[in-house]
Amino acid sequence: NAGVTQTPKFQVLKTGQSMTLQCAQDMNHEYMSWYRQDPGMGLRLIHYSVGAGITDQGEVPNGYNVSRSTTEDFPLRLLSAAPSQTSVYFCASSQTNTVNEQFFGPGTRLTVL
């Protein structure tokens, strides 16, 4: 099992550019989520999904879109990148809802100039 994988590991964008962060898991987990991690602020939930075809907003959803067409994949799209979106992004998955261990991907370090 590869667990939770994310690509790319690093990315530099210019303000206004768009891009998609990829996340995949091979554990047949129903629940997947995206967090951003900023210094001194812990992990903040951006969007989450309780199963294929179902997504919902977390604490900081503005500027991001998600989709869940398959159980395995949960991509995060930045529509028009802004410097405030400079952060480390983690994808996570768990078996059902969040009252179970969440497994994190290795993260994507994004810089927006």
Added chain:
Amino acid sequence: GENVEQHPSTLSVQEGDSAVIKCTYSDSASNYFPWYKQELGKRPQLIIDIRSNVGEKKDQRIAVTLNKTAKHFSLHITETQPEDSAVYFCAATDSWGKLQFGAGTQVVVTP
């Protein structure tokens, strides 16, 4: 919604001493409290968790206690070792079952 506060933000301990990190939460419906360890440049990894029907849980040198009445829970690391140096995050579920994380505690274990 759920609000999780974590203290201290940094903790320096001598090797062999104990470390204690405390968290408080606001949502009385919270029923799951995990603790994650994150080494520099790595992903967060679960080290221990506790559910609301349990007051204490122990796993070798790590223990977690939960006081539901006071809405606080704590992580205890005994006999600290240099490899315990990392950032530790507490978390609690909100009313919808989503995890709310604390801001993290940087633990430094000095030989």
